[in-house]
Amino acid sequence: MCNLYSMTAPVDTIRRLFEVAAGAVPNVPALGSIRPTERVPVVRSSRAGDREMAMMRWGFVLPQGDKAPKPVTNARSDKVNISGFWRSSFESRRCLVPVTAFGEWTQAAPKILHWFRLKEAEEGVFAFAGLWRPWQGELRGERVSLETMAFLTTEPNADVRPIHPKSMPVILRPDQYDTWMNGSPKDALALAGPLEDGSLDVERAD
Template structure:
């Protein structure tokens, strides 16, 4: 679920929303991302031991797995069960928690189709946004992160051979899901991402106790979310 999201919030707006000083912004010149897919470059917000926050880049996907009903490996992008290994350990380690800035997220519609790249019909993406006066109010997913271990985890893809050879550090991330609210359930009845909107929620997820952080695993209220549109694979931010 939720293997596609967007982050069209400006860099300055992210710094303000997540209380990140300019000197701790490691993004360079970040551009809008209307479609972020698994293994794509993603912005994350981290906090050090002193609680100071940074904007950094991670790659979406904790590891590759093969699900029972699949004949191929796919990225593990979402986390649901916080009581099992390794997530019970991860949630207790504040250094492995992060925020994942976003402006909308997508679930594939169960019946609507659009033309694919080869002309064959593919599932249409239904895009969800926060309710609010602005077009795409920014928010964050409750995320988890880890350092990618080239020796034990191998290459994420063949093109990463040079990164591995140079010893470059890559951060892997995933984010938390929960049961869907009444807006998401008709499209995706299994789950929705955990959405955080306030400074209090940001701080609790980054620096709170494991129990307080786990308490944030709840669906957003129906009146706080809107179905923006159903259609293409990228979120057109001009959609109503």
């Protein structure tokens, strides 16, 4: 499970690299340490069919009866097309999550944070394979209307496995963006595997 990432590139860089259509974009500061429930930039298809940027809350909202709703930040790639929680978003609301690095902690004590970056990323920016959906309900005693996002995870490659042996985010390359956002569910799911070994730089956070 990946519950920490960063997005430090300027908005104009995101717009250019992700071919966001001209028009208003949110004012996004450098986000060096993003955690669940924070608002983050996401690239999705607009009603006109081009790409737009929106700010969304990280984590689909999972009601828990009498307990507070839980944010669900990651979707397993082997579940998105069969789970009722994810399926409608996977079929019709796929998006791109701009990223400059993601963090994972070692499993054994002492816990040590490591940052992962895509070696070939243009200007240091890459994308997670994301999903989004609107949600309305009560959070912390207040009635709210939100747009939420989560991203897919898959089995780890050799770069991630020594640090986090359970999973890694699904990372897309630019030539895969359109298929992920607009292709059939079958074609999109074919992209939801681990990166090739050796694709990531790994840096221990001291």
